[in-house]
Amino acid sequence: MSQLLTVAKPRRNTELLLLILALGVSAMANALVNLNLGRTFDNDFFTQIAILSGLSLAFHVVLRFKAKYADPVILPVVVALNGIGLAVIHRLDITSGDTAATRQWMWTSLAVVAAITVIWFLRDHRILRRYTYISLLVSVVLLILPLVPGISAGNVNGATVWISLGPFTFQPGEIAKITLAIFFAGYLSSNRDLILLAGKKIGPLQLPRMRDMAPMIVAWLASVGVLVFQRDLGSSILFFGLFMVMIYVATSRVSWIFIGLALIAVGGVAAYQIFPHVARRIDVWVNAFDPAYIGADYGSFQVVEGLFGLANGGLMGTGLGQGSPDKLPVANSDMIIAVIGEELGLVGLFAILCLYALLIARGFRAALGTRDAFGKLLAVGLSFAVALQCFIIIGGVTRLIPLTGLTTPFLSSGGSSLLANWIIVALILKISDAARRPIDVSASSSPIEQLSPIDATQKEVPSP
């Protein structure tokens, strides 16, 4: 087990400074929307800024008490992303007459409260390891929920991933991302030695035993199940990518990557052959600019309009509120990147991507720094999931890959996504707190470590 040395400084004041900057960005974005669309600065504007400031400052204060050594960059980055998302959704509401921004404010508040709760009550992230198999069970239930008659919201935009509870709709798959990561981290950190040591070696590749393949097969089946029954290609790729990166990090074996890629190839080819909706996605992607595909149902209208919008924005963008995203279907969720690209330009999108890259980098940094395998796996899994999700949806919008419906973390309208991503942030913050916290605290959990300075020293020195 290894970790990096970090100078043990809380750096909460840095966080506060960055947070004020992030809140400033959000307030300015909202102000620009109001100015450019001829809105007055009514009470809503000030209440909303007050709510976002209050929530993030509360989070900041809780971190001061409960996770003093947590990474200082993560919270400001997330607040900035969430704030920009709120401004853009507000902007889209003005054009479309929707009230998505109000719901998004409500969900933001709920999500931040949930994240604060995690920080407050989760004393140590390693406690989650106890719930490895419960997490698996919860994941399975969450993934099956949208298929259960009665609470299923049915087929929405071609995918069956929603449930409805009273007036609310919810995407349980978003939460399953977290519980699956907890399960994989718990399972792999317990069994990694076994998986590592057993197995035949063929040339440079050490092949795993068949029985150690079981969890991978389970993950593969789960992903294929999501694809087949929920028709959700994006989540399917996301779950499998999450598992692949975690088993690779757990074992450091490249052979897993090859096995995983082989399974993807088999699953992909089979899905293309068997399921018309998968084949359709690929066809639409390849022939996006063909007018016959633009005009067709489930055709390329969405992606092509998004590209036209992005081109309209060009380098500098039209300015917030000055684009024409009214033509764009699902502008405030799947296609929000196209709206931001049109109005803030390439420059704005690069800034957004940099924020994501920063967030993900801090997540990986927490993984490198933390001392336990479970924490490392969980931090890598969650960070990589965010990265992969950004790649799938932004790559889809820019036609790098076929467009599949996924939310853009923190920006898109959608409560389940916000809730899940804020909880992920809370978990990564907690792990980074553990990573950066000085070792020799008197309240250390293990009395043996206190008695054995050699052990402790070994733990502090980074492995080569």
Next chain:
Amino acid sequence: MNAAIRNSWIVAIALFALLFGSISYVQFFAVDSLNDNPSNQRQLVKNFCSSRGPILVDGQAIAESVATNTDCKYQRKYNDPLLYAGLTGFFSKWSGKYGLEDVMSPELTGNSNDAILERIAQIFTGEQLQGRSVELTIDSKIQQMAFDMIPDGIGGSIVVNNPKTGAIIAMASKPSYDTNLMATHNKADFDASMAELVKVPGINLFGSSAYRKLYSPGSVFKIIDTAAALESGKYNKDSILPNPAELTFPGMDYALPNYAYGQCYTKDKASFAFALENSCNTPFASIALDLGQDAITAQAEKFGFNDNSLGFPSAVEGSRFPGSQGVLDDAALAQSAIGQRDVLASPLQIAMMTSAIANGGTQMAPNLVKTVRTPDLKTVSSLKPEVLRQSTTPEIAAQISEWMVSVVDNGIASAAAVPGVKVAGKTGTAELGDGLNNAWFTGFAPADDPQVVVTIMMPQVDVPTGAQLTSPNASKLFKAVLKK
């Protein structure tokens, strides 16, 4: 384990590098091709919904942008659309732009080259570009008069122009239609109107029949034969031409008859004056056979035939003299020389031909725009008469002009006369079979100092109707323009 974490980190960053790449491609390298994609409505909507300058006639807007309270901020509105449809054309979100809306678009939007300083200033001030106003050379009274002279149900055209400047004073044609139907923001309304309008026989939705449609010119083409004859040197003003009752061709059972209505049958030899006054066919057919196909073709082209380059008010359909397309046999050449068979001309072309005679052999480019002004009424450009080509010599033009005066004074265009003014004219009756003709009049006045050319074309009418709709109306138009 940390090495694997670092590798995963590299993979994550590689994914982001791909995203940076694809965004750069879409928002920088592919911008032009995406904006120009035919499926991309954004650019059109962007232009379509912004304010354009007005098109003015006598200071009144015939096309203007009116503010709306919808997302599309401006609606193009055409006033008196039936009268001006052929000139303004229209600007449609659903079908593009035509006519002056197309040709003058840079000025109307404020994007013309001379607005470069304003556009640079706009980058800093953020103000919207202001469209220029385009004032036409049209006289609204003459335009209305010409329009009313064309009976509903007859797809006629009338062109009134100044031969010295090329300025168009009136250009009317029927059937016309309400261009506001094309400018609607509502796609369903547009489609419905379009479906109805295309059913109207003879309608020209994308411009005026006066410059978009070609007709057999008939005897007005004899002006070109006369010019060719005089230019060849083989003929002079006193030449005596053969005038048989019909022209026969060896080895063919076809015979070209002389013109039936008039005095042609009274003589078997004719002077130019007599042949033109009575519009006899056989003298001009004989000239063509004598001079040959190439000479007639060359002369027709000097008057503007076989030229598709004219782009005003929008793409002008090039008139055709088929002599350039292959060898004509004698019968075909003889028929072509009297403006029949495959010879086709737009009313604008005939107006330009007559204008060249009126203007001492110099053909001026037709022109519709008098002034272009900025919103603060600064004149950006004004009409500059432009020589298009030299059609014939001043001497020959003067000679033909003199003969055209006698066509009105002594010949079959006498109804075009205006008391106290020397009027020059030539009629044409292109036979279409079934007793129907294209009836033409083209002429100018005053003959000694031409101020106005009137060209009238009424298709598919019988001879008495044609005679009644052409020369007498020309007389009224001459009077109106010259204020006699």
